[in-house]
Amino acid sequence: xxxxxxxxxxxxxxxxxxxxxxxxxxxxxxxxxxxxxxxxxxxxxxxxxxxxxxxxxxxxxxxxxxxxxxxxxxxxxxxxxxxxxxxxxxxxxxxxxxxxxxxxxxxxxxxxxxxxxxxxxxxxxxxxxxxxxxxxxxxxxxxxxxxxxxxxxxxxxxxxxxxxxxxxxxxxxxxxxxxxxxxxxxxxxxxxxxxxxxxxxxxxxxxxxxxxxxxxxxxxxxxxxxxxxxxxxxxxxxxxxxxxxxxxxxxxxxxxxxxxxxxxxxxxxxxxxxxxxxxxxxxxxxxxxxxxxxxxxxxxxxxxxxxxxxxxxxxxxxxxxxxxxxxxxxxxxxxxxxxxxxxxxxxxxxxxxxxxxxxxxxxxxxxxxxxxxxxxxxxxxxxxxxxxxxxxxxxxxxxxxxxxxxxxxxxxxxxxxxxxxxxxxxxxxxxxxxxxxxxxxxxxxxxxxxxxxxxxxxxxxxxxxxxxxxxxxxxxxxxxxxxxxxxxxxxxxx
Numbered sequence: 001x002x003x004x005x006x007x008x009x010x011x012x013x014x015x016x017x018x019x020x021x022x023x024x025x026x027x028x029x030x031x032x033x034x035x036x037x038x039x040x041x042x043x044x045x046x047x048x049x050x051x052x053x054x055x056x057x058x059x060x061x062x063x064x065x066x067x068x069x070x071x072x073x074x075x076x077x078x079x080x081x082x083x084x085x086x087x088x089x090x091x092x093x094x095x096x097x098x099x100x101x102x103x104x105x106x107x108x109x110x111x112x113x114x115x116x117x118x119x120x121x122x123x124x125x126x127x128x129x130x131x132x133x134x135x136x137x138x139x140x141x142x143x144x145x146x147x148x149x150x151x152x153x154x155x156x157x158x159x160x161x162x163x164x165x166x167x168x169x170x171x172x173x174x175x176x177x178x179x180x181x182x183x184x185x186x187x188x189x190x191x192x193x194x195x196x197x198x199x200x201x202x203x204x205x206x207x208x209x210x211x212x213x214x215x216x217x218x219x220x221x222x223x224x225x226x227x228x229x230x231x232x233x234x235x236x237x238x239x240x241x242x243x244x245x246x247x248x249x250x251x252x253x254x255x256x257x258x259x260x261x262x263x264x265x266x267x268x269x270x271x272x273x274x275x276x277x278x279x280x281x282x283x284x285x286x287x288x289x290x291x292x293x294x295x296x297x298x299x300x301x302x303x304x305x306x307x308x309x310x311x312x313x314x315x316x317x318x319x320x321x322x323x324x325x326x327x328x329x330x331x332x333x334x335x336x337x338x339x340x341x342x343x344x345x346x347x348x349x350x351x352x353x354x355x356x357x358x359x360x361x362x363x364x365x366x367x368x369x370x371x372x373x374x375x376x377x378x379x380x381x382x383x384x385x386x387x388x389x390x391x392x393x394x395x396x397x398x399x400x401x402x403x404x405x406x407x408x409x410x411x412x413x414x415x416x417x418x419x420x421x422x423x424x425x426x427x428x429x430x431x432x433x434x435x436x437x438x439x440x441x442x443x444x445x446x447x448x449x450x451x452x453x454x455x456x457x458x459x460x461x462x463x464x465x466x467x468x469x470x471x472x473x474x475x476x477x478x479x480x481x482x483x484x485x486x487x488x489x490x491x492x493x494x
Contacts (some may be wrong), residue, residue: 004126006436008466008483009334011158011466012162012465014140015468017401017420017439018142018420018421018470020158021154021338022117022142022143022470024338024339025115025343026340027121027325027376027471028339028343028344029118029119030119032344032347033056033058034055034056035346036344036347036442037351038053039173039187039348040246040352040355043357043359043362044359045256045362045363045366046361047363047366047367048098049362049363049366050096050097051093051374051377051444052094052096053091054091054092054093054104055091056089056090056091056092057089057091057106058089058112059087059088059090060087060120061085061090061114061120061122062086063078063086065368070088071189073122073297074107074122074124074135075116075122075123075125075136076134076135076136078146079146079149079151080147080149082149084111084146084148085114085121085145085147086112086113086114086388086434087108087120088111089110089111089112090106090107090108090109091106092105092106093378094374094375095372095374097372105374105375106278107362107374107375108474109378109382110350110380110381110382110383110384110387111356111380111383111384111388111389112343112384112387113146113147113382113388115143115145115339116143116144116145116146117142118240119482121142121448123136127174134443136218139412141419143339143392144407144419145404147391147392151394151406151409152404152407153341153404153405153419154343154391154403154404155339155402155403155404155418155421155422155423156339156422156463157342157422157423157424158334158336158421158425159335159336159425160333160335161244161333161334162182162184162190162293163184163185163293164182164333164488165181165310166181166182167179167314167315167324167326168180168181169325170196175198175199176196176198177198177199177319178315178318178319179194179197179315180196180312180314181193182194182291182425183290183295184250185294186190186296186414187348188349189292191208191291193206193290194207194218194309195315196212196213196315197316197385200247200460201216201319202247202248202251202310203215203216204216205219205367207280208289209269209288210265210268211267212268212270214239214249214265215229215248216308217251217255218252218264219265220234220305220308220309221258221354222259222261222264222265222282223258223301223302223304223305223308224302224305226248226257226258231372232245234305235309235312235316236309236316240320241313244319248328257485262279265282265286270282280445283298286301286304287301291308292336294307311323328435329437329448330439330441331439331441331445332441336469338469342396342403345396346386346387346396346397347388348389348397350382350383350386354383356471357379358374358430359375361378362377363378381445390404400425402423407419417450421445421462421463422461422469423459423463428455428456428459435459436458436459438458442467444463444467445464446461447461447462447463447464450462
């Protein structure tokens with residue numbers, strides 16, 4: 001029998017038990033914070049004042065004393081004094097108004113919780129002897145936060161993979177027989193787009209902000225694919241699918257070009273409005289809410305048309321029995337949302353609230369005849385309290401509860417178990433038999449034994465001991481590599 005003990009020891013030395021949370025949080029601090037700031041870029045006000053953002057910086061964990069001074073703080077001090085273990089966040093800002101422009105100034109915009117053992121924690125890189133000297137446990141794995149003296153852990157959330165086409169069969173006796181759906185995710189926005197086939201063989205598209213369904217052919221024409229020949233090329237040129245495509249073309253024969261297709265969508269999204277407004281609103285809805293992960297600019301429309309064509313082809317293949325429905329419980333179709341992902345969602349909402357408050361403060365000061373200043377416009381408590389409250393209560397953005405939990409300190413194993421817990425967002429009161437079952441693809445990833453009894457059975461899981469995480473790669477880095485490997489860009493120079 002193979003002795004796995006030395007292999008496991010060397011693996012755990014290289015990959016600590018909660019390394020996934022710490023790596024995710026470090027990525028949040030180093031990359032995602034700046035990405036969230038860059039999404040906003042500039043605040044425009046109604047009084048001609050603009051605020052431009054620059055680089056964001058996070059200090060090591062600090063505590064504010066009664067005399068107004070800041071000093072580095074150890075986690076044990078935060079526990080004993082019932083403090084929050086926080087780091088100050090500074091953002092470069094400059095004002096533009098009346099053709100004047102100030103220099104970039106580094107302004108404190110608030111504080112964010114510091115994860116124990118992360119790069120901004122004061123225990124990072126310390127030896128066992130140094131940790132003992134500081135009053136810390138050298139065996140403590142880290143990966144949690146300290147809020148008001150309490151240790152809080154962000155539980156990993158299991159989610160369906162975004163930006164991936166998933167095929168499903170329609171419910172029995174339903175008008176819809178086959179469905180291809182994709183949870184299109186861009187930044188903090190998530191939009192469900194579906195292509196459905198009904199019993200007559202017609203294909204329909206559904207996406208947010210548009211009531212009802214739109215025929216696929218109308219949608220493709222609105223995206224700039226005007227001729228019947230191009231539509232057949234985008235979906236499939238194989239003779240086996242010609243009948244299905246011609247059926248859809250015939251059904252939407254009255255809509256002959258892009259302008260007419262936009263008018264059809266405009267009547268759905270802005271019924272009863274003036275024609276110019278209807279067309280403008282239709283363009284806005286298509287750019288913002290249809291497959292936002294592909295892009296949100298008018299030049300991205302053709303790529304969206306090709307993506308919809310791919311979804312339609314998969315639906316037709318499913319209808320002909322050439323494909324099987326996708327298994328939602330297969331772990332290739334799942335993604336785990338770690339502490340960095342959850343903190344990113346929270347910070348994005350808190351930062352949006354801060355930018356709205358800055359806009360309001362600047363407008364108020366200009367109306368009162370004062371000279372605008374970023375120092376007086378920024379109120380750090382707006383960001384700090386939004387984040388601290390979410391971590392203290394567990395009530396997260398999007399209406400999700402129980403994301404932040406009190407760390408189970410019964411013994412060392414319960415600490416590690418809690419930090420490696422994976423929770424499914426499915427309702428506890430529903431049967432969900434298949435979701436609760438042990439799936440073959442969980443082998444080596446999820447522990448087959450450790451799950452609670454009762455209503456949480458199979459929905460609250462734990463990572464296997466030698467589970468290794470892989471991380472996503474931005475599409476901007478991937479596309480050039482694909483082109484170098486021989487993948488051809490789609491037509492019309494896109």
